[in-house]
Amino acid sequence: MGTANDSSKDISVRLAEKNPKVVFVLGGPGSGKGTQCEKIVQHFGYTHLSAGDLLRAEKNSGSENGIMIQNMMNEGKIVPSEVTIKLLQKAMLESGNDKFLIDGFPRNEENRAAFEAVTKIEPEFVLYFNCSEKEMERRILNRNQGREDDNIETIRKRFKVFLESSLPVIEYYKGKGKVREIDAAKPVEEVFEEVKDIFTPEVRKVVGGRGWGRGCCAIL
Numbered sequence: 001m002g003t004a005n006d007s008s009k010d011i012s013v014r015l016a017e018k019n020p021k022v023v024f025v026l027g028g029p030g031s032g033k034g035t036q037c038e039k040i041v042q043h044f045g046y047t048h049l050s051a052g053d054l055l056r057a058e059k060n061s062g063s064e065n066g067i068m069i070q071n072m073m074n075e076g077k078i079v080p081s082e083v084t085i086k087l088l089q090k091a092m093l094e095s096g097n098d099k100f101l102i103d104g105f106p107r108n109e110e111n112r113a114a115f116e117a118v119t120k121i122e123p124e125f126v127l128y129f130n131c132s133e134k135e136m137e138r139r140i141l142n143r144n145q146g147r148e149d150d151n152i153e154t155i156r157k158r159f160k161v162f163l164e165s166s167l168p169v170i171e172y173y174k175g176k177g178k179v180r181e182i183d184a185a186k187p188v189e190e191v192f193e194e195v196k197d198i199f200t201p202e203v204r205k206v207v208g209g210r211g212w213g214r215g216c217c218a219i220l
């Protein structure tokens with residue numbers, strides 16, 4: 001008879017068979033992760049998985065973890081890795097796609113190590129939206145989507161957790177040469193211009209460009 005362990009192993013094995021391509025999309029609260037992911041999906045055929053959205057859906061489904069998730073999110077705290085990783089794995093398996101933008105995860109060192117240990121997936125790269133707290137706060141307070149954690153008290157806690165726990169994850173990937181950093185304080189379309197460059201393969205940039213100029217020689 002299968003145990004809980006067997007079934008979590010099973011999901012990891014089935015996911016590994018898909019050999020998914022993963023990009024982690026990181027940045028502070030309100031830096032524009034969700035906004036840019038929507039645009040990447042339209043242009044580059046990825047599936048967008050926001051860890052925060054998956055947790056909110058889990059909370060609303062009345063699951064046994066619902067109250068715990070709600071309490072942690074309202075305090076800006078990081079939900080245990082086990083819960084988030086299961087939701088991400090399930091969403092990846094259920095999707096017909098094999099290219100994923102994982103938005104807002106991993107948020108701390110433990111998230112990162114657990115995801116790697118459980119799924120054996122290494123991200124292709126990490127997209128990091130760098131933005132000032134002042135601008136992020138302004139955006140969140142203007143958002144008006146009824147998110148319970150979009151109040152000034154929780155926003156401050158989210159910023160603190162980002163600085164203390166999430167930035168070290170970005171530093172870790174910087175050390176591996178995997179971070180693609182974007183100035184996210186600019187208007188949405190300008191940010192996306194930079195994002196597009198990162199997702200466009202060198203060869204397509206050259207062929208699709210204005211001609212066979214210097215860019216072409218640089219890659220030959």
Ligand code: UP5
Pocket residue numbers: 027028029030031032033034035036050051052053055072073074075076077078079080084103104105106107139140142143149158184185186187188189191
């Ligand atoms: N906007 C976007 N880009 C703009 C631009 N360039 N110029 C001007 N305005 C811009 O954008 C925020 C707002 O700004 C929007 O109104 C947008 O129109 C505007 P959005 O794209 O939503 O930013 P995003 O970075 O996605 O902000 P979000 O608030 O979703 O980020 P968080 O990281 O805070 O939220 P998330 O949903 O990822 O997590 C919420 C909580 O869930 C966490 O605090 C934590 O408690 C929990 N959580 C976990 O525990 N574990 C996880 O793995 C994930 C989440």
Ligand code: MG
Pocket residue numbers: 033034050052104
């Ligand atoms: Mg978001």
